[in-house]
Amino acid sequence: MSAYGGYSTTAGGGDDAGGFVAGGWGGGSQGGSQSGPKPINDESLRPVTIKQIIDAEPAYAGDASFRIDGQDVKQVTIVGMVRTISQQTTNITYKIDDGTGAIEVKQWLDADKQDSAEAAPVFKEEDYVRVWGRLKSFSNKRHIGAHVIKPVRDFNEVNYHLLEATYVHLYFTRGPPQAGGAAAGGDNNDSMFVDDGNDSRNRGYGAKAKKMYDYLLRSGNPGEGIHMQVIAREAGMSIQDVMEGAEELQSHGTIYTTMDDETFAILDR
Amino acid sequence: MESVSTPRISANMLDSYVGQNVIIVGKVTQLRGESALLDASGQVNAILNRETHLMAGNGAQIIGRVNPDLSVKVYNALDLGSNVDFQVSQSVVEITQQYKDLFVFDNTGGMN
Numbered sequence: 001m002s003a004y005g006g007y008s009t010t011a012g013g014g015d016d017a018g019g020f021v022a023g024g025w026g027g028g029s030q031g032g033s034q035s036g037p038k039p040i041n042d043e044s045l046r047p048v049t050i051k052q053i054i055d056a057e058p059a060y061a062g063d064a065s066f067r068i069d070g071q072d073v074k075q076v077t078i079v080g081m082v083r084t085i086s087q088q089t090t091n092i093t094y095k096i097d098d099g100t101g102a103i104e105v106k107q108w109l110d111a112d113k114q115d116s117a118e119a120a121p122v123f124k125e126e127d128y129v130r131v132w133g134r135l136k137s138f139s140n141k142r143h144i145g146a147h148v149i150k151p152v153r154d155f156n157e158v159n160y161h162l163l164e165a166t167y168v169h170l171y172f173t174r175g176p177p178q179a180g181g182a183a184a185g186g187d188n189n190d191s192m193f194v195d196d197g198n199d200s201r202n203r204g205y206g207a208k209a210k211k212m213y214d215y216l217l218r219s220g221n222p223g224e225g226i227h228m229q230v231i232a233r234e235a236g237m238s239i240q241d242v243m244e245g246a247e248e249l250q251s252h253g254t255i256y257t258t259m260d261d262e263t264f265a266i267l268d269r
Numbered sequence: 270m271e272s273v274s275t276p277r278i279s280a281n282m283l284d285s286y287v288g289q290n291v292i293i294v295g296k297v298t299q300l301r302g303e304s305a306l307l308d309a310s311g312q313v314n315a316i317l318n319r320e321t322h323l324m325a326g327n328g329a330q331i332i333g334r335v336n337p338d339l340s341v342k343v344y345n346a347l348d349l350g351s352n353v354d355f356q357v358s359q360s361v362v363e364i365t366q367q368y369k370d371l372f373v374f375d376n377t378g379g380m381n
Binding site: 049051052054055097099100101102103104126128141142143154155156159160162163165166169 | 270271272273274275276277292294328330345347349350352353354357358360361364365368370371372373374
């Protein structure tokens with residue numbers, strides 16, 4: 001939850017969602033959204049709520065483009081419940097409701113494949129679906145021209161999407177969560193980030209490995225390493241335990257051997 | 270386009286939404302034919318219609334109107350299976366309140 005935690009003190013658990021948010025957004029941020037005033041990023045796929053689409057301001061007069069939080073938005077993804085399905089000659093029009101609002105989604109039919117199974121939707125009314133599509137405006141009525149519509153198989157995706165849409169909104173309105181987020185992540189054990197806190201590196205290790213790692217850290221981690229005899233004595237471990245701990249830490253690349261096979265140091269990043 | 274929202278709430282917020290349509294996600298704790306009890310950060314008494322198929326112990330999403338006695342008249346109920354992260358659901362309830370701009374039109378429950 002730390003990805004979101006940077007913004008909010010009320011964020012309640014759910015580290016799964018946090019992880020997805022951080023990962024899901026990673027690709028988009030590399031698109032260079034902050035790299036200048038040029039609208040090079042306006043084809044980025046943006047997760048939104050339907051209310052955000054309805055509230056979006058037209059970017060230019062007479063143009064079918066929109067701005068959300070000051071950003072041009074063309075490609076969007078929404079998650080919502082199918083309210084109605086209406087089969088037209090050239091397209092299937094769905095009304096999708098995500099609890100924040102409702103909007104029409106049109107899936108254009110490929111004339112060449114009209115009779116194929118493709119035309120038959122694999123979902124029905126009152127199913128949750130995820131839509132990927134392009135924001136459009138036709139005679140002042142907004143709709144989404146769908147590229148893909150897929151049924152939501154795991155309900156958690158619905159909540160995840162709403163959190164992600166909020167995350168992206170906050171990203172654009174308040175900037176990246178770096179400072180606050182990393183700090184929050186540091187004292188929050190749910191953190192999905194590999195942050196500067198060393199504690200994140202020994203999580204998941206066995207007790208012996210942890211004890212050994214903690215000692216190496218306390219000792220100031222001298223570059224020439226510390227011999228296992230010393231570690232055993234100072235950390236109050238048996239030689240056998242030190243060797244087992246060392247093996248585990250080495251297998252993760254957390255420590256390495258220095259002058260001989262029995263002297264260890266933490267691998268500095 | 271419909272500018273009507275159905276906010277996601279939890280049981281402890283029911284009294285602020287009397288007469289409005291809401292979405293509640295919770296765990297089904299009891300099924301009694303025409304009604305069900307849901308745990309959604311507190312207890313919700315859901316008045317079901319005949320065609321709902323909920324499972325005790327599973328997660329469920331109900332969409333309905335909050336009655337004056339704080340029970341919920343259900344229009345739509347969805348069995349969500351057993352793999353529902355209720356903490357994430359609760360987070361969504363909280364951010365719905367915190368960032369209404371993204372989630373809730375002012376005229377909620379009104380006539381559009």
